[in-house]
Structure formats: C-alpha cells, structure tokens
Amino acid sequence: MNDVLDVILRLLIVFVVFLTFPLIIGQTEHKVMAHMQGRLGPMYAGGFHGWAQLIADGVKFAQKEDVVPAGADRRIFQLAPAVALLPYLLVLLAIPIGPDEGAVGQVIDAGVFFVLAVMGVGVLGSLMAGWASANKFSLLGGLRTAAQLLAYELPMLLTAASVAMAAGTVSIPGILDAFEWWWLPWQIVGAIVFFVAGLAELQRPPFDMPVADSEIIFGAYTEYTGLRFALFLLAEYAGIVVLCGLTTVLFLGGWHGPWGADGLGWVWTLLKTAVLAFVVIWLRVTYPRLREDQLQKLAWTLLVPLSLAQIALTGVVKVVIQ
Amino acid sequence: MAPIPGSGLAKGLAVTLRTMTKKSVTAQYPDAQPDLPPRTRGVIGLFEENCTVCMLCARECPDWCIYIDSHKETVPAAAPGGRERSRNVLDRFAIDFSLCMYCGICIEVCPFDALFWSPEFEYAETDIRDLTHERDKLREWMWTVPAPPALDPGAEDPKELATARKTADKLAAQQAPPATEPHADEQARAAERPTRPQGDSKQQTDQPKPDQPTPGQEGRE
Structure with missing residues (x-):
C-alpha cells in the first residue's frame, strides 16, 4: 500500500512539474523577450504584470474548434500532438533534482540511454503531423524536421556518451555522484554542443527552420487548431525544461554547488536549469533564423567534429588519470 | 586585425542583454495619457465667439468637410440717428472628421482666430456618420487647446x-x-x-x- 502511495505521489509531483514549469518558462519568455526588445510584454491578464497570460491563452485555445482537414490522415493527425508531448513527460521522470532517493521520479539504470531515446520520439510527433496534414507546407516542415533530427541527434548522443565515458556509467544519478568540479572545463565543449544540438532538436530559434512561420507558415503545425496546437506549443516549452534539466545534470553537476551541499542540492539544480532556460530565451531573441543549408552545415561540419574531439579528449584524460 | 570569430554573436547577445536592463519605451496608453507636444494635430476646436461666418475655412478646405449655415441679423443703430448694421449669425458649424485630412489649412486661413488645433484625439466612433461633429462639440474642444508654447x-x-x-x-x-x-x-x-x-x-x-x-x-x- 505504501509503495503504491509512493508511486502515485511521485507521478503526481512529476506531472505537476510537467504542467507548471513549461508555463513558467513561457511566461518568462514573454517578459524577457519583451524587455529585450524594449517592450513590456503582457500587462493585463491576471492583473499583476500579466502573470496569467498563458492561462488566458490556454482558455482561448480550449474554446477554439478542433479542425481536422478533409484530406488528412485522421487518426495520425489527431495522435501527433500527444506523441510530441508525452515523451517529455517520461524524460522528466528520470531527471534527478537532488541527491536523495526521493528527489527523482524513477531511478533508471540506463538513464542517459533512456532519456535520449525517448526525447528522439518527441520529434516523431512533428513528423507525423507534417505527413498527416495533407498540406504541402506541413510536408515541407516535416521533411525539415526529419533532416534536422538526423543532423543533430548525432552530436547530442556523442556528447552524452562523452559524459557517460567520463563517469563510467549511464545512470544519471551515477554520473552526478561521480561529478567533480573540474569536469566543467573538461566537458565544456561537449556541454555547448549538447545544448546547441538540443536547441536544434526542439526547433527553437535560431534553429526553427522546420516551423519558420514567415516562410512555411509553421510547418508541420499549419493545419492544427485549438487544443492540439496548444499541445504542440506546450511540447516545445516542456522540451526546454527537459533540455535545460538534462544539460544541468549531465554537464553542470546538477545538485553540486560551491556551498549549501546538504539538503539544498535541489535548489542548485533548479537554479542552473532556470539560468539555462534564460539562455534559451536569450538566444531566441538575439539571433535570426538559420537557413536550411546553414543549419545542416553547422551540424555536420562543426558540431559532429567537435563532439568527436570531445570524446577523444574524454578518453585520453580518462586513461591518463587512471 | 581580423575580428575574433564569434565576436559578432557575442555582440548581439550583449545588445539584447543591455536592452533588457534598460527601461522599456512602451507607453501604457489607456492607463497613462501620452505626453503630447504643443501644436499636436489632434482635433480642430472652434472658438465660435470669434467666428464671423466669412466661410474662408469652408472654401479653402481641400476635401470640403466643413459645413457652415448662417443668417443675417440686423443690429439696431448704436447711437440715435445712426445706421443699422447687419451681422452674420452662425447657425451651424460642423466638421466631418471622416473626411478631414488634418492638413490644418482651415486653421491657417481663419483671419479671426476662430479655429485651433487641440491635442485631444480620443474621439473614435463606431459609426462613420458620428464623426461629423457639430459646433457644440467643437466648442467643447476649445477647452482642451493648450496655451501656445513660449517663444x-x-x-x-x-x-x-x-x-x-x-x-x-x-x-x-x-x-x-x-x-x-x-x-x-x-x-x-x-x-x-x-x-x-x-x-x-x-x-x-x-x-x-x-x-x-x-x-x-x-x-x-
């Protein structure tokens, strides 16, 4: 009975985090982006500085008609948002925020492997949406998504592998237990490559070629309306939470911090995640969208060689210090 | 010297960060009234006491959006044995702001200083016909005309x-x-x-x- 309660509680907490954190990041994006552009952002919804803007947006989306185009592959079309969103919920289960047993949804031995595999599934949602919409723009978006997935999954896996090599384990709590502060400079290239590749996989600007609203009118999401469209948006922000959380635990040492080690580890994890989320927004505001060929070029000629170099470096250092 | 690779990217990040720390320029209009400069062309006010119905404004108006009706009245002689004078009395003065293009020619041309620019601008209507404003409304707008700026x-x-x-x-x-x-x-x-x-x-x-x-x-x- 106690076990059941424990599981239910953990699932509930993860679910609540899954529902609230993306909204917090979304709201932060509204405000940060506005101020970076000399604006104020939402000011009305909820009364105080538009804190309830995303709730209002959600209500608006819920009121809209859920349209499925006549030529669409109905079942796939309707399933796609769920496929895009749910993997991030599963990944969230495996990210530890503190050193204790209670600070992680579920300890998975092959954590890194699980996390990256499941994150890859999320992109499938966009592919399904692009194909099932029976719309040329959607199809283009889907194709670009596929190309982007192929290009950026590789450096992401390689850099994650580099960390796993350094720690000698693929369990995420295991990696964090083995973490030392000097891993930071040692794995810095890997961290940057992982983060950039993750951004590209989330299709966040400046890597938002597959959605490119000014070009292929939101790509795979062209035909979506109402709640299903909102789910895609939610998936993007949940993706930011997951990417920042993963970068934090894999490269930035998660709950390790210069002080406050006991009991406050989770604060460090959340803090680092929040800072990374800010960087995600910052990059979005600052840089224009890459062209499709530039996107591919960046992945194959820069990120992949860099991640390979990182693996070589990790291997050499690992052998030397043993 | 060749620029350091990526320095442009860093510069871009610096620009956005700096802008974020500055005060934003958004004017929260309905909550805070804008601070309009003198001589703002908001709406045209009529100081009807000055109007002599000379019709210059109506004639000079490029899109003929000023409507004036008047009649003559006879003023009895001021002194005994004097001559009676006739005087123009304004019956209607209306400006159709759906036609007005805010050129200000009527104000320039008025020899008796009866027309003025007012900075008042909140007179939107839901029906285009309601944009024809009669003399009482135009006279009310006179109260919003600011003193001319100092020399x-x-x-x-x-x-x-x-x-x-x-x-x-x-x-x-x-x-x-x-x-x-x-x-x-x-x-x-x-x-x-x-x-x-x-x-x-x-x-x-x-x-x-x-x-x-x-x-x-x-x-x-």
Missing part, C-alpha cells in the same frame, strides 16, 4: 506686442517732456499685458487691425 529665448517680439510698444512709444514721445521717460515704459508694459495670448483670452484678437494684415489675408492677395 524661444531671444526671439523677436510677436507682432501685436511690437506694434503696441511702437504706438506707446510714439504716444509717450508726443505728449511728454523727456522727464516722463519711465512712464512711457510703463505704458508699453501695460499695452503688452492684455495681448499675451493665453487660454480663453483670445477675444481681443477679434478686432482685426486694418493696418496689419493677418497671414491668411496676405496669402490671398
């Missing part, structure tokens, strides 16, 4: 002032021995006081000075 330091005196001073000086020179020089100065100051154009005291300008043509009349001659 630049060192600027020439306004024409009215200069003329008044010249007259006063001449008067003083005529009637007084050199001992009463300061008196003349005082007179000049007294002359300039009522002509200071502010708020509602525009009345004194409705006596056109025959020897001093207003710019509008000049333009037509």
Whole structure:
C-alpha cells in the first residue's frame, strides 16, 4: 500500500512539474523577450504584470474548434500532438533534482540511454503531423524536421556518451555522484554542443527552420487548431525544461554547488536549469533564423567534429588519470 | 586585425542583454495619457465667439468637410440717428472628421482666430456618420487647446506686442517732456499685458487691425 502511495505521489509531483514549469518558462519568455526588445510584454491578464497570460491563452485555445482537414490522415493527425508531448513527460521522470532517493521520479539504470531515446520520439510527433496534414507546407516542415533530427541527434548522443565515458556509467544519478568540479572545463565543449544540438532538436530559434512561420507558415503545425496546437506549443516549452534539466545534470553537476551541499542540492539544480532556460530565451531573441543549408552545415561540419574531439579528449584524460 | 570569430554573436547577445536592463519605451496608453507636444494635430476646436461666418475655412478646405449655415441679423443703430448694421449669425458649424485630412489649412486661413488645433484625439466612433461633429462639440474642444508654447529665448517680439510698444512709444514721445521717460515704459508694459495670448483670452484678437494684415489675408492677395 505504501509503495503504491509512493508511486502515485511521485507521478503526481512529476506531472505537476510537467504542467507548471513549461508555463513558467513561457511566461518568462514573454517578459524577457519583451524587455529585450524594449517592450513590456503582457500587462493585463491576471492583473499583476500579466502573470496569467498563458492561462488566458490556454482558455482561448480550449474554446477554439478542433479542425481536422478533409484530406488528412485522421487518426495520425489527431495522435501527433500527444506523441510530441508525452515523451517529455517520461524524460522528466528520470531527471534527478537532488541527491536523495526521493528527489527523482524513477531511478533508471540506463538513464542517459533512456532519456535520449525517448526525447528522439518527441520529434516523431512533428513528423507525423507534417505527413498527416495533407498540406504541402506541413510536408515541407516535416521533411525539415526529419533532416534536422538526423543532423543533430548525432552530436547530442556523442556528447552524452562523452559524459557517460567520463563517469563510467549511464545512470544519471551515477554520473552526478561521480561529478567533480573540474569536469566543467573538461566537458565544456561537449556541454555547448549538447545544448546547441538540443536547441536544434526542439526547433527553437535560431534553429526553427522546420516551423519558420514567415516562410512555411509553421510547418508541420499549419493545419492544427485549438487544443492540439496548444499541445504542440506546450511540447516545445516542456522540451526546454527537459533540455535545460538534462544539460544541468549531465554537464553542470546538477545538485553540486560551491556551498549549501546538504539538503539544498535541489535548489542548485533548479537554479542552473532556470539560468539555462534564460539562455534559451536569450538566444531566441538575439539571433535570426538559420537557413536550411546553414543549419545542416553547422551540424555536420562543426558540431559532429567537435563532439568527436570531445570524446577523444574524454578518453585520453580518462586513461591518463587512471 | 581580423575580428575574433564569434565576436559578432557575442555582440548581439550583449545588445539584447543591455536592452533588457534598460527601461522599456512602451507607453501604457489607456492607463497613462501620452505626453503630447504643443501644436499636436489632434482635433480642430472652434472658438465660435470669434467666428464671423466669412466661410474662408469652408472654401479653402481641400476635401470640403466643413459645413457652415448662417443668417443675417440686423443690429439696431448704436447711437440715435445712426445706421443699422447687419451681422452674420452662425447657425451651424460642423466638421466631418471622416473626411478631414488634418492638413490644418482651415486653421491657417481663419483671419479671426476662430479655429485651433487641440491635442485631444480620443474621439473614435463606431459609426462613420458620428464623426461629423457639430459646433457644440467643437466648442467643447476649445477647452482642451493648450496655451501656445513660449517663444524661444531671444526671439523677436510677436507682432501685436511690437506694434503696441511702437504706438506707446510714439504716444509717450508726443505728449511728454523727456522727464516722463519711465512712464512711457510703463505704458508699453501695460499695452503688452492684455495681448499675451493665453487660454480663453483670445477675444481681443477679434478686432482685426486694418493696418496689419493677418497671414491668411496676405496669402490671398
């Protein structure tokens, strides 16, 4: 009975985090982006500085008609948002925020492997949406998504592998237990490559070629309306939470911090995640969208060689210090 | 020296970060009224006491958006044995702001200072026909006309002032021995006081000075 309660509680907490954190990041994006552009952002919804803007947006989306185009592959079309969103919920289960047993949804031995595999599934949602919409723009978006997935999954896996090599384990709590502060400079290239590749996989600007609203009118999401469209948006922000959380635990040492080690580890994890989320927004505001060929070029000629170099470096250092 | 690779990217990040820390420029309009400069072209106010129904504004208006109706009234002779005078009485003065293009020609052309720019701009309507505003509304807008901005330091005196001073000086020179020089100065100051154009005291300008043509009349001659 106690076990059941424990599981239910953990699932509930993860679910609540899954529902609230993306909204917090979304709201932060509204405000940060506005101020970076000399604006104020939402000011009305909820009364105080538009804190309830995303709730209002959600209500608006819920009121809209859920349209499925006549030529669409109905079942796939309707399933796609769920496929895009749910993997991030599963990944969230495996990210530890503190050193204790209670600070992680579920300890998975092959954590890194699980996390990256499941994150890859999320992109499938966009592919399904692009194909099932029976719309040329959607199809283009889907194709670009596929190309982007192929290009950026590789450096992401390689850099994650580099960390796993350094720690000698693929369990995420295991990696964090083995973490030392000097891993930071040692794995810095890997961290940057992982983060950039993750951004590209989330299709966040400046890597938002597959959605490119000014070009292929939101790509795979062209035909979506109402709640299903909102789910895609939610998936993007949940993706930011997951990417920042993963970068934090894999490269930035998660709950390790210069002080406050006991009991406050989770604060460090959340803090680092929040800072990374800010960087995600910052990059979005600052840089224009890459062209499709530039996107591919960046992945194959820069990120992949860099991640390979990182693996070589990790291997050499690992052998030397043993 | 070649720029360091990525320095442009860093510069971009610095720009956005710096902008974020600065105060944003958004004006929260319905909550905070905008701070409009003097001579803002918001709406045209009618100071109908000054209007003599000369119809110049209506005739000069490029899109004919000013409607004026009037009739003549006979004013009995002021002094016994005098002649009766006829006077124009304004019946209707309306401006159709759906046609008005805010060129301001009517205001420029009015020889009696009956039309003014007001910075008031919140007069949107849901029906285009409601944009034709009658004289009562135009008169109400007169209350929102601000005092004209002060002259630049060192600027020439306004024409009215200069003329008044010249007259006063001449008067003083005529009637007084050199001992009463300061008196003349005082007179000049007294002359300039009522002509200071502010708020509602525009009345004194409705006596056109025959020897001093207003710019509008000049333009037509």
